[in-house]
Amino acid sequence: MNNSYVINLQQIKKIYDMGGAEEVQALRGVSVQIGKNEYVAIMGPSGSGKSTLMNIIGCLDTPTSGLYEFNSINVSEMNDNQLAKVRNKEIGFVFQTFNLLARSNALHNVELPLIYAGVSSAERKRLAHEALEHVGLGDRVHHKPNELSGGQRQRVAVARALVNRPSILLADEPTGNLDSKTGDEIMVLFEELHTQGNTIILVTHEEYIAEHAHRIIRLRDGMIEADEIVKNRKSITTE
Amino acid sequence: MSQVIETIMHEVRESFIMALVALRVNKLRSILTLLGIAVGVFSIIGVMTGMGVLINSIESGLSQLGANTFQVQRMPNFRSGNPAERAKLRNISDGRLFTLDEYTSGKKVAILGTQVVKKIFPKIDPVGQSIRFDGEEYRVIGTIEPKGGILGGNMDNFIAIPLTTFFDEYGKDRDIHIMVEALSRETFDDCIEQVRGILRTARHVAPGVEDDFYYFSNDSMIEQFNDFIKYTRLGILLISTIALIAAGVGIMNIMLVSVTERTREIGIRKAIGAKKTNILAQFILEAVVLSELGGLIGILLGISAGNILAIVFEVRPVIPWDWVTIGFVACSLIGITFGVYPAWKASSLDPIESLRYE
Incomplete structure (x- = not known):
């Protein structure tokens, strides 16, 4: 087995007990390997299990059975605190609804993962500034989310996701709440981040968003339906 | 770690x-x-x-009374008498205290608290002057150093006269509070016992019967x-x-x-x-x-x-x-x-x- 994978899922099953004899098999044995600096889209209709898979990859949830190795470390049997640490250091989340702390300014939002990582205040400020500049918001650090546009909020979220230099950037419908123009801007940003060496996993149900990725994994009914390399990649650049 | x-x-x-x-x-x-x-x-x-x-x-306020002082009175009360009586055991600042002769013969002499001095003799030395109250004339023989107040009251607003003079003028049929100062802390308890014995004899309290008077010290009041x-x-x-x-x-x-x-x-x-x-x-x-x-x-x-x-x-x-x-x-x-x-x-x-x- 190749140990250089960032993510190695082997026969992952997730069964939700709905009470009584009823149970829902959200994932019925998914095996996927994702290497460093890949740009992968996970696609599927609702109910296909893509959210469950994302939660497991993101260490927010643990599989009922199967093996999940993150950077060759078995995380499928970790406890809450160990998972929290992996989420903090190794995974950068970007959500559809941005999920910023509404009452904190951009800088503090970006600082948050560093706080839980135990980074000193001065160092935190420096890194957060750097990350915000990186996503083009160097002049918006003291703005609160409600003083920023949707696109800018998502950029803050990306800065927050990247500030701890995680192994993967895990984005769940990152353009879902944005108009198509700002959505494209975010996709340009992802493209740049990928070029700079980041590993990106994109969860989406929109074909044209998925086509920006290099590889598409299609889920249906808790199984992998297709796992393909995108041949005619839609390269996206700023106009 | x-x-x-x-x-x-x-x-x-x-x-x-x-x-x-x-x-x-x-x-x-x-x-x-x-x-x-x-x-x-x-x-x-x-x-x-x-x-x-x-x-x-x-x-x-109480500590101005002197550490080795206690007070004897007929009724138990917490008010511990009026402050003027306490003053008798305080230091003379000017003039002198009563002599034994003045005591026994009931001379009309008075010692003034500073508050009284301020009111009556704001400019001149009161010792040797005469004052008149309740229709009688008294010669001022001394003043007592100021002590301030307790619970907002003033302990310097009084005139002291010999007990005998007091009895002559105002009659014997009244309660009095007696302040006693022991010679030292060591003899304090003995002093209380002695006073108790004298008072029991004077008041004809039969042996085995409880005291018909009470005494208080700083300590007991505190x-x-x-x-x-x-x-x-x-x-x-x-x-x-x-x-x-x-x-x-x-x-x-x-x-x-x-x-x-x-x-x-x-x-x-x-x-x-x-x-x-x-x-x-x-x-x-x-x-x-x-x-x-x-x-x-x-x-x-x-x-x-x-x-x-x-x-x-x-x-x-x-x-x-x-x-x-x-x-x-x-x-x-x-x-x-x-x-x-x-x-x-x-x-x-x-x-x-x-x-x-x-």
């Missing part, structure tokens, strides 16, 4: 800052909640400060006062404890609301790496900060209110450090006790569910 302590200190500091931010965001709600605590602490600190001032005033204070303190403490528990329930209530409201925030924090303990610490500290701020306000107001007495009685102000400490510790305990459950609830939230919470 030092690494671990550093990490913990870091987390406490960060949780503290986060708590402050959260409280600032919900200003009105925070203020209303901490008001409950402030009132409870205010009543404790206010009363304890007031008591401290009273004790101060009484002790400083002791009585302390008893009174002890029970007042207990009462206030009990009432305030109940008030503080009620305020604590208020804190718990507001924290539970806060946790529900901030479910999404908790989900976000967990998703980006907050451990259970981080969330727990943040919410407990929020409750503690809320409680301590209330406590601080209560303590400041309590000390101010209690010391109004100090201004009234003209004694030095009191800060009851022991009760201030107890107040802060109690507030921390309340914050922790009533913050634990909401904080535990927050820390146990499932991150996936919380992120979906609208």
Whole structure:
């Protein structure tokens, strides 16, 4: 087995007990390997299990059975605190609804993962500034989310996701709440981040968003339906 | 090891800052909640400060009586007679005390307290002058050094005349209070016994029958006062404890609301790496900060209110450090006790569910 994978899922099953004899098999044995600096889209209709898979990859949830190795470390049997640490250091989340702390300014939002990582205040400020500049918001650090546009909020979220230099950037419908123009801007940003060496996993149900990725994994009914390399990649650049 | 302590200190500091931010965001709600605590602490600190001032005033007043002095009187009372009588055992500042001859023959001589001197002889030396009261003329033979007041009263506003003169002029059929000064601390108890014996004989108290008179010393009066204070303190403490528990329930209530409201925030924090303990610490500290701020306000107001007495009685102000400490510790305990459950609830939230919470 190749140990250089960032993510190695082997026969992952997730069964939700709905009470009584009823149970829902959200994932019925998914095996996927994702290497460093890949740009992968996970696609599927609702109910296909893509959210469950994302939660497991993101260490927010643990599989009922199967093996999940993150950077060759078995995380499928970790406890809450160990998972929290992996989420903090190794995974950068970007959500559809941005999920910023509404009452904190951009800088503090970006600082948050560093706080839980135990980074000193001065160092935190420096890194957060750097990350915000990186996503083009160097002049918006003291703005609160409600003083920023949707696109800018998502950029803050990306800065927050990247500030701890995680192994993967895990984005769940990152353009879902944005108009198509700002959505494209975010996709340009992802493209740049990928070029700079980041590993990106994109969860989406929109074909044209998925086509920006290099590889598409299609889920249906808790199984992998297709796992393909995108041949005619839609390269996206700023106009 | 030092690494671990550093990490913990870091987390406490960060949780503290986060708590402050959260409280600032919900200003009105925070203020209303901490008001409950402030009132409870205010009543404790206010009363304890007031008591401290009273004790101060009484002790400083009584100590002017002289440490080895006690007072004998016919009826038990707490008022311990009028202050003028105490003055007899004080130091002469000018002139002299009564002579034995003046005592036995009932001469019309008087010794003045400074307050009286100020009123009657503001400019000239009163010794050798004559004064007239109740239709009789008295020669001033001395003045007594000023002593200030007790409980706002004035102990220098008196005229002393020999007991025999007093009996001649005003009649013998009245209660008198006798002040006795022992030669030293060592002979104090013996002195009391001697006086007791003399008085029992003089008053024809049969052996085995209880004294028909009472005596008080500084110590016994202070002791009585302390008893009174002890029970007042207990009462206030009990009432305030109940008030503080009620305020604590208020804190718990507001924290539970806060946790529900901030479910999404908790989900976000967990998703980006907050451990259970981080969330727990943040919410407990929020409750503690809320409680301590209330406590601080209560303590400041309590000390101010209690010391109004100090201004009234003209004694030095009191800060009851022991009760201030107890107040802060109690507030921390309340914050922790009533913050634990909401904080535990927050820390146990499932991150996936919380992120979906609208």
